[in-house]
Amino acid sequence: MEIKVVKDILSVNDQMAERNRAVFEAKGLSVINIMSSPGSGKTSLILETVRRLKGKVGMAVVEGDISSSIDAEKISQEQVPVVQINTGGECHLDAGMINRALDSLPLDDIRLLLIENVGNLVCPGEFNLGESKKVLILSVPEGDDKVYKYPLMFSIADLVLVNKVDLLAYTRFDVERLTGAVRAINQRAEVLRVSCTTGEGIDDWVSWVQANLGL
Amino acid sequence: MEIKVVKDILSVNDQMAERNRAVFEAKGLSVINIMSSPGSGKTSLILETVRRLKGKVGMAVVEGDISSSIDAEKISQEQVPVVQINTGGECHLDAGMINRALDSLPLDDIRLLLIENVGNLVCPGEFNLGESKKVLILSVPEGDDKVYKYPLMFSIADLVLVNKVDLLAYTRFDVERLTGAVRAINQRAEVLRVSCTTGEGIDDWVSWVQANLGL
Numbered sequence: 001m002e003i004k005v006v007k008d009i010l011s012v013n014d015q016m017a018e019r020n021r022a023v024f025e026a027k028g029l030s031v032i033n034i035m036s037s038p039g040s041g042k043t044s045l046i047l048e049t050v051r052r053l054k055g056k057v058g059m060a061v062v063e064g065d066i067s068s069s070i071d072a073e074k075i076s077q078e079q080v081p082v083v084q085i086n087t088g089g090e091c092h093l094d095a096g097m098i099n100r101a102l103d104s105l106p107l108d109d110i111r112l113l114l115i116e117n118v119g120n121l122v123c124p125g126e127f128n129l130g131e132s133k134k135v136l137i138l139s140v141p142e143g144d145d146k147v148y149k150y151p152l153m154f155s156i157a158d159l160v161l162v163n164k165v166d167l168l169a170y171t172r173f174d175v176e177r178l179t180g181a182v183r184a185i186n187q188r189a190e191v192l193r194v195s196c197t198t199g200e201g202i203d204d205w206v207s208w209v210q211a212n213l214g215l
Numbered sequence: 216m217e218i219k220v221v222k223d224i225l226s227v228n229d230q231m232a233e234r235n236r237a238v239f240e241a242k243g244l245s246v247i248n249i250m251s252s253p254g255s256g257k258t259s260l261i262l263e264t265v266r267r268l269k270g271k272v273g274m275a276v277v278e279g280d281i282s283s284s285i286d287a288e289k290i291s292q293e294q295v296p297v298v299q300i301n302t303g304g305e306c307h308l309d310a311g312m313i314n315r316a317l318d319s320l321p322l323d324d325i326r327l328l329l330i331e332n333v334g335n336l337v338c339p340g341e342f343n344l345g346e347s348k349k350v351l352i353l354s355v356p357e358g359d360d361k362v363y364k365y366p367l368m369f370s371i372a373d374l375v376l377v378n379k380v381d382l383l384a385y386t387r388f389d390v391e392r393l394t395g396a397v398r399a400i401n402q403r404a405e406v407l408r409v410s411c412t413t414g415e416g417i418d419d420w421v422s423w424v425q426a427n428l429g430l
Contacts, residue, residue: 037252038336038365039357066337068363089367091306091337119364121253122281122306122335141356141379142254148283149334150253152304164356167385 013127016095020130023102024113030213031113033093033129035153036137038119041163043071044196045137045205046114050078052206057215058110062101064093064118071116081105092123095130112215121146125153132213136189139164140173147181154182157189159208166195228342231310235345238317239328245428246328248308248344250368251352253334256378258286259411260352260420261329265293267421272430273325277316279308279333286331296320307338310345327430336361340368347428351404354379355388362396369397372404374423381410 024031034042046061053059060081063072072084083101085093098115105113115131117124136157138146141164147154154160160182162175179191192208194201209215239246249257261276268274275296278287287299298316300308313330320328330346332339351372353361356379362369369375375397377390394406407423409416424430 037254037334037357038361039252039354065364067366070360070363091335118337119252120306120335120337122333123338139254139356141354141382142252145285146253148285149280151282167356167382170382170385 010126013095016099017128017130020095020098020102023107024130024132027107029107029111029113030133030215031115031129031131032133032135032209032213033115033117033124033131034135034137035117035121035124036119036139037121037142040119040137040139040142041196042116042119042137043074045161045163045194046075046116047078048196048199048202049114049206049209050075050080052202053112053209053215054078054080057112059112059114060105060110062098062105062113062115064097064116066090066118081110087118091118091120092127093117093129094127098129112209112213121150121153125156133158135159135161137161137163138178140167140171143171144173144175144178144181147178147185151185154189155185157186158212160189160191161205162191162193164195164197165193165200166198225341228310231314232343232345235310235313235317238322239345239347242322244322244326244328245430246330246344246346246348247424247428248330248332248339248346248349249352250332250336250339250349251334251354252336252357255334255352255354255357256411257331257334257352258289260376260378260409261290261331262293263411263414263417264329264421264424265290265295267417268327268424268430269293269295272327274327274329275320275325277313277320277328277330279312279331281305281333296325302333306333306335307342308332308344309342313344327424327428336365336368340371348373350374350376352376352378353393355382355386358386359388359390359393359396362393362400366400369404370400372401373427375404375406376420377406377408379410379412380408380415381413
């Protein structure tokens, strides 16, 4: 019976995700759902992306957190529209939360919407938001064995960003080993190395966004 | 209605947690529930603890992961009893999973049980296991702002371990700022600095275990 309830919730979410997708397509809007563990660098990546693309592409950001508006405040300093969703305990964003957030965004003025999901390598993977692409960040200090432990998230990603590569020298993280593990369960996802601290690889990431989202 | 279902599940879990607690007390067993984000160092901390206390205290380990048995294999090399729980998608351990695992452990021969929860800074906080103490690990690369974003986990912790302090020099993490944020919502928890890589602070952690669990 519990499984039935979970299935019902997921089915309701998928219907709402399809409604979001219809809105995004009608408005010509590309949407990226950025997921990772807590502290892997989602906000930093969004900041770098906004700094490089604003002025070229109309952008907005949705920040998902259980509580606080720390991240939205950081983003708003870059003068792009941002909506903070506080899930109030929920461990993931769902399509209904995104649908309600759309009312607060200038949809006619933007072509790219970046969504920062709640920091969690498990639950956000189960909830489609209607996004164009799912981007997964794994940071170097988390270790290169995470594919085996959190396979769903790695299997659904369109792109895996290995962030904090400036810390590679101080850890035993092996990017080749990680890439091999991703390949074994996901032939589609590219793996890119980035550092939001040094800026390494950010150009490649921005190029990926432009190429894969038709911007 | 959804809220009702969640409440029912949590209530069932609390009942099972009380049953576990009764078993632990009857057997004179101290139990630590170790929680953190993915890759913060739960397994490394358990390995360090086992290496220092085995021979002095009868120990066993329960490893919780969505899938794989990588961590249990590492622990078993230390010649302590270990049970791997694969949650099969569930984002946390619950009291029922622990109850079933007890059948596979030599309860009469151990005084300390270390439980590694699923890597997740949200959901495990909602599920009591019947444990004696909840220990939360936050690793330096995750950033010192996590208390505001994941307040439940920090509010229920009996101890916060700041792990990977060997990386402090390469980040903007401020242990004092973190400690202040913890203090604001949790006056009970101590905050200790450790590095499972260099061994710094591990003696203090082991002393905490011995003092707080009466070992």
